Amino acid sequence: MSKKSTLAILLAAAMLTQAQAQTKPTPAKKTSTTAAKSQQGTRKLETVTRKSGELVIPYEKYQLPNGLTVIVHEDHSDPIVHVDVTYHVGSGREEVGKSGFAHFFEHMMFQGSDNVADEEHFKIVSEAGGTLNGTTNRDRTNYFETVPSNQLETALWLEADRMGFLLDAVTQKKFEVQRETVKNERGQRVDNAPYGLSYEKVSAALYPYGHPYSWTTIGYIEDLNRVNVDDLKNFFLRWYGPNNATLTVGGDVTPAQVVKLAEKYLGSIQRGPEVKNQKLPAPVLAQDRYISYEDNVRFPLVQMTLPTVQANHPDEAALDVLSNIIGGSKTSIIYQNMVKTQKANQAGAYHSASELAGEFTLSARVLPDQKLADAEKQLRDAIAEFEKKGVTDEDIARYKASYEASIINRLSSVSGKTSTLAAYQFMTGNANFITKERQAVNAVTKADVMRVYNQYIKGKKAVILSVVPKGKSELIAKADNFKVDPSGYKAPADQYSGLKYVKAKDSFDRSKRPAAGAVPAITVPPFWKESLANGIKVIGAKSDEVPTVTLLFTLQGGHKLEAHDPSKAGIASLTAAMLNESSLKYTAEQITTELEKLGSSIGVGSGAESMTISVQSQVKNLDATLALLEERMFRPRFDANEFDRIKKQRLEAIRNQSTQPTVVADNVYNKMLYGEGNIRAIPVVGTVATVESITLDDVKKFYANYFSPSVTNLVIVGDMDQKQIMPKLAFLNKWTPKQVTMPSDFKAASIDKTKIFIVDKEKAAQSEIRIGYMALPYDATGEYYKATLMNYVLGGAFNSRINLNLREDKGYTYGARSGFSGTEEAGPFTASAGVRSNASDASVVEFMKEIKRFREEGITDEELAFMKKAIGQGDARKYETSFQKAAFLNTMLRYNLTLDYVTKQNEILQNITKEEINALAKKYLPVDNMSIMLVGDKASIKPGLEKLGYEVVELDPDGAPVLAKADAPATPEVKKEEPVKKGRKAKVQGRVF
Template sequence: MLKKTIILSMGMALALGVVQAQKKAPAKKPSATAVAPKKEAAAKPAAAPAKLGDGTRFIEKVTRKGDEIIIPYEKYELANGLTLVIHEDHSDPVVHVDVTYHVGSAREQIGKSGFAHFFEHMMFQGSDHVADEEHFKIVSESGGTLNGTTNRDRTNYFETMPSNQLETALWLEADRMGFLLDAVTQKKFEVQRATVKNERGQNYDNRPYGLASEYAAKTLYPYGHPYSWLTIGYIEDLNRVDVQDLKNFFLRWYGPNNAVVTVGGDVKPAEVISLVEKYFGSIPRGPEVKKMSLPAPVLESDRYVSYEDNVRFPLMQMVFPTVPNYHPDEVALDCLAEILGGSNTSLFYQRFVKAQNALQAQVYHPAFELSGEFTVTVLPFPGKGLADMEKMVRETFVEFEKRGVTDDDLKRFKANYEVQSIEGLASVSGKVSRLASLQTFTGNANYSVKDIEAHRKLTKEDVMRVYNQYIKGKKAVITSVVPKGKTDLVAAPNNFTPDGSKYQAPADEYKGLVYNKAKDNFDRSKRPAAGANPVVNVPDYWQDKFPNGIRAIGTYTDELPMTSILMSVKCGHRMEALDPTKAGVAQLVAGMLEEASEKYTAEELSSELEKLGSSISVSAGNNEIAIEITALTKNLDATLRLAEQRILHPRFDKEDFERLKNQQLEGIANQANQPVAIANAVYNRLLYGEGNILAVPTAGTVKTVENITLDDVKKYYKDYFSPSLTSLVVVGNVTGESIMPKLDFLARWKGEKVKRAPVQLTPKIEKTRIFLVDKEKAPQSEIRIGYIAMKYDATGKYYKAKLMNYILGGAFNSRINLNLREDKGYTYGARSGFSGSDIAGPFTASAGVKGNVTDSAIIEFIKEIKLYADKGITPEELEFTKRSIGQSEALKYETQIQKAYFLGQIIDYGLDRNYTQKQNEVLEKIARGEINMLAHNLLPVDKMNIVVVGDKASLKDKLVKLGYEVVELTKDGEVVEGANFTLPVMPKPEPARNPKTAELPKHSQDKKMEP
């Protein structure tokens, strides 16, 4: 797996053509209101600050030397062993704080799996000086974002905040490092145990192929090896443990000497050091933690394992044990994986996907601290045996041996690495995360210098050597996942069972642990005051228009030597309303645009783009066909020449069309097995009504896609893919004057002026009903509750409705999520929100919940919505909403994609240049009474659809007792035979108004329909 680098030596930078960080803008610069170009802190002598606390040790200061492009940082170690890394970057008023503990599921024991991840959840449940749920609340109301993640080897916690909230972030992290355990209660333990079970159910047990990695892990690694179970753990282990087990885990692994605190952004190092010493310095050192090292698994023969799942496609996965991350052979193995199955030019794509033997075929090489796993995954079409797939995989390896590694292979791999490296510089959070990871696993935050050198020196001989050493003739774990009742499709009979007879448990790590709290000379219970609010500059931008109607908008930024162009053609699924029998044609058009052009085959186009490190992707949505072009600015001209071919000169080969159509049909059929997809499709069908194109999935149905011909694709492209419906967003180190001539091929684009398909009406909901779709024996249920509300506007009713919903279901600390997740433990997450565009969209409340509490979850959803509609927001909640949304402005414009989204909103909706200022004024002025009126008017709990996808046998009687009419539907959204209900039909449009009087004809005045 390629790792994003954050350091480039100038030797590599010159070879790759990367611009220097201090490169100045072209002659015409953005106005003073624009975000300042991102500049790293100026190089300074590598000396320690004048003042350090007792026991704090200066380790190193990495600065720019000569023309290097690096991420400067300073590194220190406190007396208690805590490592501190600081990166200074004043380009945006943002700070990112990351605390990484060198403990993941690899530190767990047999019978107690899932502890590391479970503990991650507990770290958000309050500490001595931070109340339950306050961590999320404090960060949110400060305008920040936060999260935590756990993997096999580490657990990290992080906040991105406005820079005036630095001290608050450090105070919060220190409090849970040093003062957690007394705040851990049995109730919190039980709620989070239920939440983790829900997470497992949602992401593993109730997800197609969700258990494949679990089967592979316990088959690949010896019994008792810490990688032989997944980070999520086993349900039976979670049921077995108690609060004291959890506390012992914290005491053993969560000491400051096993942690790295990394702080980056708009900060002053001296201030960071002082604050870290204050809040972390007195936390006692924990037990010593030794680096783990285990031998790689040895397979004496191929190990076959299989299981049945509720899936349409069988799946075969082969895993070869390889090397840990940062091993000298890792880069060559990454390159081998890329050549074999990393892109459309790869051997596996050509042999499996292009030849229509499989829907997907990939090769990748994830590497971890203790080992690596060279992985081949093939998803063949239904009915194809996995034994044949295994045979084809081995034949493809032989083909690779004969073909060898080419110069182009290396060029593509290194170009991709270069782009990933630069993209890692896009945000302060990305840079901080990289520094934290490198420091944790290598002890050297500057390790990327070695990584770059390894990529630069990689040769064709290196790649062939690792192939011969780790893959050729070597044994693998072959996992088969087959549809229920189709065991004849497995690659081979199961031949391996984990043997624990010779397992020897390691020494007890948890004896004699004592909880020692820090002793301070200040009051930790006092929340730090925020500094002055940072000044946030909204990106300045230019606008232009081509003679053929294409509108363009862009902003200059030299934060990265890259340019992104987002092209939107406002056709998409919505235009299929003009011929609903061909629903799904827009998605096929998008797919065909990624195939062959008049001058290039699809493989040639992909190869040229990969050698440039560029990408041109095409996708279809409800309202548009979107083209995203990303390139290093040095390669922009060459990339745009390829974009002209892809966008304006598609070849529309019949063979490509048949393959894509077949893939789309299989994808549609596959969705019928996925609870989330079923719930969304049925929900939309009920809301929009029969006859409305938005009631049909973007991909279409089996019936509509079977109707589509290649001529239909060509006709759609000719009729609707028009410059008159097109807009462009450009973000990068290019000015409007420099980029517009480069886009001249778009100015020459001919096309008829096209009107968008008219907005279609939606049926009213007469009363709240429950619509039940049976997903037999599903461990979880998917719930959707809502109605069609309103269309988007930036500063009016829609924007105010978003403010109103924030406390109901728009934040982690919302009423709905706190109730269903944090208080009840019903779900991994619950939410609500409005999603309008230029046409009215729905208000939706949703969650995936444990199956046995489905009825209770619906009761709580309705209770919270009704209570909010009746009683409204509290003064405290209103203040929280204002602070949270108001201060989050600092985080909105940091990256290229954030800037592009901002500009896209302006051009899509014709917004004023100062619309964000108007939003801030609305936010500041909105009163409790107006919020409450919006809640009362926009939350009609008696006129909403409730969709439930779950196990009918265990649910139906419980749902009937809720008092709503329960209507059974099929997975396709059809009414089950015998049910006394007719699916809603899209109402007919109103008669045309008299253009002079704007009055309706007399006979229809009393039959007005609401859109």
């Protein structure tokens, strides 16, 4: 986690705590104490409570005799608990030639331990109704789960088993599979992603050879190939001891309860070797270091990176402000000079700080064939312009207000508060570091910003990276003048010899999984409804955990309305973009400035089914925010210059889609699903041809015809009740309704037989796979809902058959899944993954094998029980935050659902039988009538695919035939069916691990 994001979390915690203090009296004291040891030798180190108006997260901190730090935050607002175990080890503890160890080990920690079988960790937490993950960065690795509060003991048992009883379960097979999984992750996020290598290249050039920040957390493929299982075990023994870890627990618990369980399950684990904090000198650049590489990109990129200060340095906050002024928003110098003037497609600046160093980065992606030397000069000109203009009081106030607002909601969840405490404990040793951070931010002055500019930026040397399209080396900013030099590097002293694995000895049987307590009672949050005379349907709920209000307007239609004139596809999205620009009274920059000063946000967007307007405001600034909302909604300027700029950017973005394999896959797959003539077969943003045809008058007409209260739903969640909020929205009553006709001629495309379709992505490291067909529309309590239950163990959970096969057993992918995603009128079933290129044909085989097997053999008794528990007990996490409440209410309003639909779903879940699931599988998994599509390197994947027994068809990135139709039909043979009757939509959520 960067220091900047960590600071954000802490400030949010402060605001949240202040809000809670206003309604929930707390002890007016704050103490730090070292109480007497418990019988087990545990020491209480600190108790932090709130004084009146003080901004802290209350907690108690303990230390076990083995060095484990335990922090407990008590919060009974929801019946859930978040458990976080943070180890103070990231890629910054690695050595030359052994990069990627920390991240690799994060994967291994989910592969079972002495008392938890392989693949059981995810299953146990999921079955308990929880969610879990792990992350690694330069400085730390953390593992966490959010579970119903009755599952606290199970969560601690799991974490303790992998901390103290892991290594005997680390087999060569598991090692090899996870090595492939990590390689797939690198392929997906780095090698197969546009600009994916940029951070790796800059890091190697910025830091001295051997500096642990000179490589990235994902590591190098050659290092991953080189290491063996013993190397990995030694890494665990060196860094994963309890004395290098912090257990942080927050939620519906008490400190005494947590400490007792921590002593039982973690107290007997032996200390590891001592771990000292690192301190390394900041990089020194004697000259600008120019580096470059060619990539499969459309827009050339230039990036300047200057070394700054490490996290918690006194100058960090001022550098954050500086980066915001130069390139952090629409009002910044870089945006105004480069993006607004159409010299760059994207441009900006940011500052990030980690435990050992910080980086100040300026970057610009310019339009095709523009030379990066010009863009570099423009970035340098922006720096010079800052020096000339200086810093204003408004710059400082605006930054502080927007910064505070952007992070306040992060602490509305127990996971947010818990992770905040954990982050500051590992970084500073003081979980209550929020006070100093607030002081640092609030103390920043104009003079501070100018001082850090002069000290770290003005005249200083940088690493300048150029990323250019393949074959366009002439566009680089300047010829490369830097190569990594390993001479002079001295390897550190060996830290891994003589390490021994000694297991804890206990007086209880760890092999017995703890019994869960009583399932906590879950209640749907109370809500209210109201309808305005002009047709707006309003639904709201009070949520007082943070002093904010969220409004979500949903205007039915969006891309779907473009079916009236498909030649103008993309117009809904362009109209939404124009509503984010100037109004009659304010320029776009003035609106942005006012919103930043208020710490508010207003955003307009458009998707496949609707246009949305989201509003976020602190309660104290709601009136001023709503005044700006009224301007943006009802008095758009529709400026010709702004339209020309946005249209040009949109056309370039569409042309750039060919460089993004996942976007190509989704676009072509949609075209195959819906068929020619269906608006859903055209991307939401449109095509080059359709967007080129759109004029400003077209946008004005679309707004006039379809921007109507008659198709608008409004969800309100926040710290205000109905009587308080509705009078403030009186301006909505002036909105004149219009008759909006929704297209109703939706026809689905059917598939005569299963075929394979290939879209060539030359030399792609991975293949994107999509397998599916048009299934059924959404229904909250009908067959659609039941089909989602059926799919859960096939491809809807981490422990699903598909993911366990392709990721955990074969190592073909970073993640594989399947699911139904119904809307009112349509609903595809899709199985998908990004797989390594040389496993493309094998992955198709395994996908189809699992789908066929599930269709033919059905669900097992164990899987049925798992599904019912996992989905049923997950209700404890459904309504915790304002955003979760808003999503729930939005679904109810959109589909006109009654409150008892939740009860009905639960009844269906608990009563559904094995026979019903199996019947659904036979009905909705038609393996002989699906499309199988791959976007990958045709030369390497086609020969294997041709051996699978399916007809193989080649498509171009637009879904059109590559060969003549007589040789190879490029799209599924379809027949038009009767319109699918309207249904309802459910959001299918996936997880990334």
